[in-house]
Every structure is written in C-alpha cells, then in structure tokens.
Amino acid sequence: MSESVLSIDQVDKFYGPISSGVHAVKDLTMEIKKGEIVALLGSSGCGKTSTLRMIAGFEEASRGTISIKGRKVHRLPPVKRNVAMAFEGYSLYPPLTVKENIAFALKARRIPQAEVEEKVAEIAKLLEIEDILGRYPSSISGGQQQRASLGRALIREADLHLLDEPMGQLEPQLRALLRGRIKHFIKERGLTAILVTHDQTEANALADRIAVMEGGVLQQFDTPQAIKERPANLFTGTFIGEPPMNVFEASVKGKGGRLTLGLEGGFSLDYEESAFAPQVRDALFQRGRVVVGVRPYAVHRSENGAPASVAANQWLGDQTHIAADFAGGSIVLVEHDRTRLSPGDPITIRIDPGDLHIFDAASGAAVSHGGELAA
Template sequence: MGVLEIRKVDKVYQSRGKPPVHAVRALDMEVDKGEIVALLGSSGCGKTSTLRMIAGFESVTSGTITLGQRRIDELPPARRKVAMAFEGYSLYPPLTVRENIAFALKAQQLSHGEVSRRVEAIARLVEIEDILNSYPRSISGGQQQRVSLARALVRDADLYLLDEPMGQLEPQLRAVLRGRIKGLLAERGMTAIFVTHDQTEASALADRIAVMEDGVLQQFASERELKDHPANLFVASFIGEPPMNLLEAEVARADGGFRLSIGPDVVFQLDGQTLDPAAGRALEQSPRVRIGIRPQKISVGNGDVRVRVVSNQWLGDQSHVAGEREGRLLIAVTPNKIAARPGDIIHFALETRHLHVFGADGNCIRHAEAA
C-alpha cells in the first residue's frame, strides 16, 4: 500500500448554462512513502485539478483519497497535513517574505530561534536570503515563486504538492534548484507530487511520472519505462524529444510470422515464435497498424530507406535530420555531423528490433527489443 492512495477519483465541473467539464476520469494512483512523482501533461489534461483535490482546494466528485491510511478527501485543507506551493504564489501581501515563509511554522509551536533557523536555511536553498525583509509587491514573479516554494518546503507535512514550482525561473537557476530540491526531498524522505508540462523537469526531479491526457491517466512509470515501453500511441508521441516517428503499416501473414509494410520497398518481418501470444492475436485481427521508432534508433547514411532531406540541424552535440519519404516525415538523431542539404537524397536504416507496434485502439502490441 502506498502512503497516498487515489481510488476511482472523478472531477466534474458544473457551470450554469454550460455543459459539464469532466476534468479527471476514474483516476487510480498509489504513491510510495518518500517518492517524488510528476504529473505531466498538456494544458487542461487534469493534472492541476488532481493536485488541488489532494490538497482540498477542489472537491472530489466521486472516489476516495487516502493519505497515511487516513481518508482525507472529506477533510478541510488544514487537517490534511499537506503542504502546497501554488502556481499563483498566494502570498500574504501585508507580510514580509520572512513572515510568509514562517507563517506555517507558527502552528507547530516552535521556538523563535528554530523558526529563524528553518526560514534562513530554506531561503538559502532557493536563493532568496537577500529579500527576506521585502514585501511580495516589491519582488519579481520569479522571486515570488521561490517564496511560495520555500513556504511549502519549510513545513513538516506528510505530503508536499508543488504546482509548476519553477515555471517562472530563468533556465540556469531552474537547473540549479532542481538538483537542490531533489536533494532536500531525498535527504529528508519527503513524499512529493509536482505538476509540470516540462519533460526535462519531470525527468530531472521525479522517480515516476504520471502522464495524463483528457483527464485520463495514460501511464504511470519511470522515465525509462515510458520511453522504452509506452503503453499507447499518446505516451509514445508525447514522451521524448524529438518525439517518436509514427508510420502506418499494412499487416500480412508470412513465413510463420507477420510482414509489416510501409511501402513496396520497406518491409519488416516479425518472427511469430518471438511474439507474445496476445501480440500475435492482435496482429491477426489488424489489417493495418502504426509502427513507431525513436529518432535516436535511426541510422543515417546507410540502410534501404531513401529520404529527401527537409532539414538538417546541428545542435552542438547531435544532428537532427528530417527526411521525407512518400509524403511521410522521418526524423533521425545522430551524434555525428551530417553533410546533407535540403533536397538531397540520403539513406536511413530502420531495424525491426527497434520497432514499437500499435493496434487500431492505440494500445501497444509490441515493444522494441531491449538495447
């Protein structure tokens, strides 16, 4: 059992004169003690609604939320032992930065010296020690965001919820704080969930990532699992930069297995003996499938697939080469510089062992073989 258990949670927003909005649908999740989890998805996918239901700032339409074996979905926010850093900061304007951070500690009946020590330590961590005596109206948005983050992290809580915790920070500071915050959470065994639309941030901070779309949890796994074993087409195309190449293929039985054709001269053979029985049955019932291959798994300069170069970008440590074949675009990533201009014809190599196969329902039939 996880320290946080979310069971069949739905959130429906009702608005007079407008159709209801089903923001979160039958969400099931378990978060382990000391685990750092990212809720990742595009705007409107349900991730912030989920966070606010856990915190108690949104009601649960149906389902239950349990924290440390206490059901909390019907408790007021103050009784949940949850600390939250809001995307909108929500600082108290009449209080200084120091007083804002210390506010949550007053209920713990700590000594003045202990409160000061904690406030100054967390202020150093997020680099705001020089503005402790300033008021929220006099500091920048990025500084306000760090104050909100410090106010949440300074507390003693069973769970820490961070809504886009570093979205307003400049890239260099964001990279530094990611490492510091992850170190703090890990050192103290703090359980945390944070919302982000930034894959880099999710990968850098989280032990596991919950990918959401249209209110539905698509997959909940480590970054490596999401990339190597995507559950469906959405996860395959959403996770990874550049995203997975996806192509339609025709399926035919052949030589005890299956032939996947994306054209008369590009055919992949799947050995029936190595396929999972469920994958074999799915392929038998699917005249067409989608195949996917990561850009990093396409070899440039050799192979049987002729493409016309659309773009060729050298990014300092890798080349991103986009090639068109029969109206379909393929992107390859290679650590080498490629001497090719738009309009040139070059060759890509796509190997069967690197293919993911997705059925008509979008679910993955076959994953690429392990490297």
C-alpha cells in the same frame, strides 16, 4: 513494502452537473508511497491541476475517495489535511516579508526562534533568495515570488508536499540548478511530493514515477525509463520524448519467414519473423494494420536502408536533428556528430526491429516493444 501516503480511488471531477458538466478527471485511481516524488504530467486541460487541487482540498471530488495515510480526507477542508502547497499563483501574504512568509507555518507551531532562523536560512540558501528575505512580495519579481512560495511549502513538516508548476517562472539555467537541489532536499528528508508540470524534462529529472494524463484520463503511471521504453499506448509514446516518436500506419504481411510492415507510397520495413516473439507475430497478423513507432535516436543512416530525402538539417550544439521525407510523411533522425546534409539530399535509413514500438491501429494500445509483447 513502503507505506502508502496517498490513495486515490475511482475519483471523478465534474465542473457543473454530473449529467452535463465538464468531466475534467475520469475514474482516477493511483497510490503514492512514502518518500516518492510523483509528477503529474500532461498538456493544458488534461486534469493534472484539478487532481492536485482535489488532493489539497481546494476542489471537491465529485465521486470517489481520497485518503492520506489511511485517513479519508476528500470531505475535509484543506487545513485539516496536513499538506504543504506551492501553487502557481504564489499566494504569499502581502503584509509579510519573504522571510516572514517562509517562517509562517513554523511560528504557528511555536517552534523556537533560533530553530526557525536556521531553517529559513537553509531554505533561502537552497533556493538562492537570501538577498530578498527582508523584502515584501510586491517588490520582487515573479520568479522570486515563486521561489519564496516553494520555500514556504518545503520548510513545512507535512504528510504531502504539493507543488504546482513550482519553477515555471524561472530561467532555464536556474531551473536546472534548483531541480537537483530540490530533489536532494526532498529525498534526504524522506518527504513525499507530488509535482504538476507540463515539462517532461522537469518530470524526468525530479520524479520517481510519472503519471501521464490526457483528457482527464490516467494514460500511464510508471518510472520515467519504463514510460520512455515501454509506453502503454500511442499517446504516451508520442507525448514523451524529444524530438517526438516517429509514427507510421502500416499493413502487416508475412511470407517465407519474413515479416513486412508496408508503409505509404510503396515503402516497407522488412524483417526476419524470428526478430519478433511468436505471440507478437500472432497479434500483428491478426490485426493486419498497426501503427509503427520509432524514436528519432533509433533511426540510423545506412548504405542498405530505405530511401528518404532530407527536408531540414539542424545542428543544436551537441546533436544534429535531420528531418527527411519518408513513406508519404516525414521522419526525424538524431545524430551526435555534426552532419553536412542539405535539403533534397538523398539518404537511406535503417530501423532495427529491436527499436520498434507497435500499437493497435484502432485503440492505440501498445502491442509490442522491441519485438516483445507489451505488458
């Protein structure tokens, strides 16, 4: 079993008094192994940055413990936690050049100058900032400052590398290039990193595991593939994925070996009961009403499908996104070929039982994925 680098145990963060303050992080428990890249993913205000700042020591945990390599650090100042940080605000030293900023931690450890030069040159090449090493922070762009801050964090030997929106100021092409380089750099050296981002593409590309947060609560902590294919709840299911998952409220009925999911406006999805595991059928019949989800790429046009009407048709260069009026709402389909459809055109769609995600209507907890019981 891999060594645990970070353990967060029942951590709460309140801004203001515990009795009446803002509860920003709620009963957070998670463990990160050596060599992992973990992304804290969520929308603004979900608690991800507060969590990172508590790990770094810039924010105090209101309750609970934070341990790094078995050493409790939640009462220690940042300088005693042995973490390297690249925060969104850059925090470069204005009187120092970019090169001096990146090399600062190495010089503090009295590393030989030749080795410092070699490491700085490697990081500068990685981040494509070789041409600005002699300049000062005030004379370079926000994106260049961000890369310099990232370089200063990555060059350090630390138990944890904490990266807060490390590429948020970069143009998409450069960001895509650096994602691969940075992941290779971290993996090649066996570093352990935590990335805060609101960009699910970045989280999927960089992270071994993703911690999805909302309202200060950890919603799911798993691999990108598991979160996409087996979301723990309705929030995670709809938050992860682009375009987002289609969802519909449905009644559950069974008759003559058929299981029918009744939608709004008299529409229904009708399947053989055998397409669902016995435990799933029992769970659905017991609830009576559920929320049905299906990914846009799993919605297919078919001659023998349910009727829908095209509302919009967008060709994005490599795929077509079709929005259609369906069951009192809208449904989005993704097709890889360019499709000649106009608003108002009738289509019929098919949703296979193996592509269904079904959630409890009250709690949002996952009931089943692809006809099998959710874990």
